[in-house]
Amino acid sequence: MSSYGKCIKYSLIVINTAICVSGLVMLIAGAVTQSKITDQKMARTIGGYSLPAGSVLCIIFGIFVFLLGVLGAFATIKGRQGLLNLYAGIMSLIFLIQFITGAVALGVKNSSKFDSYVEKVFAHEIKINSSHPAERDFYQNYFKCCGWNGVGDYALPNNTILAVESCCIEKDCNVTQINQLHPNPCNSKIIGASRSIIEVAGTLLLVFAFFNLTSIVLSIILSRQIRAGYQYQ
Template sequence: MGFCGGCCKPLLIIFNIIFWLSGAAILGIGVWMIVDKNIASYFEVLNIDTHDKFFRYTAYLLIAFGVFVFLVGFCGCCGAIRGSKCLLGMYIFFLVLIFAGEIAAGVLAIIYKVKIEEKVESTLEKSIKEKYGPSGSATITEAWDFVQIQLECCGGKGPNDYNGSTFAKDPNKQIPLSCCVLTNKKDAYDSPDKATAVNITECQTKQSEYHTKGCKDSLINWANKHTGILIGVAIGIGSLQLFGIIVAACLCRQVDREEKY
């Protein structure tokens, strides 16, 4: 118990500073999901409706969770400084709850990752054929344009995904301008309709100056990369929390022992 008496308080305070930073990261992810155009476009293309209430609630839940982590960290600091068994007990309880929630979120992320990989090809093709173009969904169209410009790709499997689509009714416009080799790529991010190509006519009739690579592999890589980052962050924070639980329990025992004597 000598180690606990001398080191647990500073260790718990240092841990909570790191814990607060993790809360800021979680809060930042929630805000990022709401405001970042990139993630909104990728999710729209992958058939995840960013205007759906479930998506918005998920982002708000992450923001609330980040704030909650701040409050739990504050509770732990107060408990360590004041030597309060009550505050330390609450702190340990909330850490265990957060740890269980992170495990559940990690499992769901792994399941969802597999689900995306299984259905992505059919999802992308259906999205293009049924929802891209003036007669389709403006949100999906804008998302596809953004993804095709940024990733320099065309369609899901390739440009032929546009064959028989609602967009390709005009023989002179078999693929959209966002599939072309653009001369103003950076400006086209914000306004795809103002994009200019090396040769618009030859591009949109699939003769030359267009991207032949499909977007599927790039989108899967993007999803895997970001899911992997989230899983890694969750594992890292979870490991830290186990350390915090052990240190807090040790300090709680020390406080209890001091009260008895």
């Protein structure tokens, strides 16, 4: 095999080793998240059961990516043209999914309707009669905020305040005293955090997409070399 062919071969082995490692990382991350979903605070997020579903998908996708990396490495080491073509085909599908999902995520993040979408998901739950109080309290404690639009969200018809303990600046405060409650509203903090998460996720998807594109191109080149009759050893 020429030096060019050997370079392609070893590059593919390195890339597929990295793919195997990334699959294991996703698998472990999903498994750890699943192990921590033990109470109402982690059992679901406001607006749905996205955390458990996401961790399960992470586990499944991690296993799939790991096996795909093993397939690519095996096909490369053994010089199996058919397996290389199969690998390139599957990886092409993953590339399209990653690229489209990443582009859409970044597009949604920059959409003028993003703030209203996040508000629709969260605002109706961050109030005193929330149907998911554990999640409401988690967000208010984490972001040190009170109410979607502020403490006024906990105002009673007689203009007095009756907040919840997660609004307290100090533990066990008087929830009727505004000066003992977090003055900041939750809307800007939750919207900002949501935008940052989507931006990071979308960017990582695009980075991995082009990383996978490299493996596709190299596997196609190597497959053609094998078909052309190059000595493979």
